[in-house]
Every structure is written in structure tokens, then in C-alpha cells.
Amino acid sequence: MAGRRKGGHVYITSSLNNTTLYVGVTSQLAVRILQHKEKIHPKSFSKRYNCVKLVYYKWFDTILEAIAEEKRIKGGSRKKKEALINSMNPEWKDLYEEVKFL
Numbered sequence: 001m002a003g004r005r006k007g008g009h010v011y012i013t014s015s016l017n018n019t020t021l022y023v024g025v026t027s028q029l030a031v032r033i034l035q036h037k038e039k040i041h042p043k044s045f046s047k048r049y050n051c052v053k054l055v056y057y058k059w060f061d062t063i064l065e066a067i068a069e070e071k072r073i074k075g076g077s078r079k080k081k082e083a084l085i086n087s088m089n090p091e092w093k094d095l096y097e098e099v100k101f102l
Contacts, residue, residue, distance in 0.1 A: 008066035010073065012056040012085060015049055018092055021081055022051035025070040027063055030100045037096070053094045056085045 009029040013022045013036055022045060026032035033054050039047040046052070060066040073081060089095060 006063065007059060007061045008063040009057050009059055010066050010069045011054060011058075012073070012081060013046060013051040014053050014055045014085075014092065015051050016053060018053075018055075020049040020051055021055075021078065022046045022049070023070055023074050023081070025063070025066045029057060030096075030102050033096050033099065053092075054096045054099065055089050055092050055094070057088075057095065057099060 006027075008025055008027045010023070010025050011029060011033070013024070013033070014020065022036075024032065024046075035041070036046050036054075037052045039052075041047060058069070060069060073084065085092060
């Protein structure tokens with residue numbers, strides 16, 4: 001385990017037309033986003049609403065910090081989620097290409 005990062009990412013995916021948002025947390029961002037894109041969980045929210053576009057992510061040094069931030073974001077309004085996305089990705093482009101090798 002020495003040398004491995006013990007933190008995690010909070011991320012937001014959106015449907016292709018940006019109408020639905022999904023907030024999640026993971027220790028392996030690229031793997032998790034690929035799972036969303038491949039819709040491997042057939043009854044999941046993200047599959048049902050086609051939330052396959054990574055529009056926001058942020059790294060935290062500990063997974064506990066990431067989980068706390070995920071809960072904070074989930075508890076906020078859509079307007080606050082949009083502000084987070086816009087601060088990093090004002091065009092709402094799919095950011096998967098820049099994280100797929102993380």
C-alpha cells in the first residue's frame with residue numbers, strides 16, 4: 001500500500017442534454033466514469049437518466065473529505081451544482097478524456 005493515494009474524487013455527471021445531474025464519489029475516477037459510460041449497473045440512477053458526461057471533478061486528500069463534499073453538494077440546489085460546474089467547465093464539455101489515464 002505504500003505510495004498509493006488514499007484520497008478520492010467528487011464528481012458530477014450529466015445527461016447528454018444537461019437536464020439531469022448525478023453527484024458521486026470514488027477513489028478511481030477514470031474507472032468509475034467508464035462504468036457510467038458503459039452503464040454496467042442496469043438499475044442505477046445514472047443509467048436510467050443517461051448521466052454519462054463527466055462535467056465536474058475535484059480531488060481530496062482523504063476519501064472522508066471527498067464523502068463529506070459529496071454530501072454537501074448533494075444537499076445543495078441545482079443552481080449551486082451548476083455554479084460548481086461552470087467554475088471548472090463553463091462549456092459543460094465531457095471531461096473524461098482528461099481523466100481517463102488518472
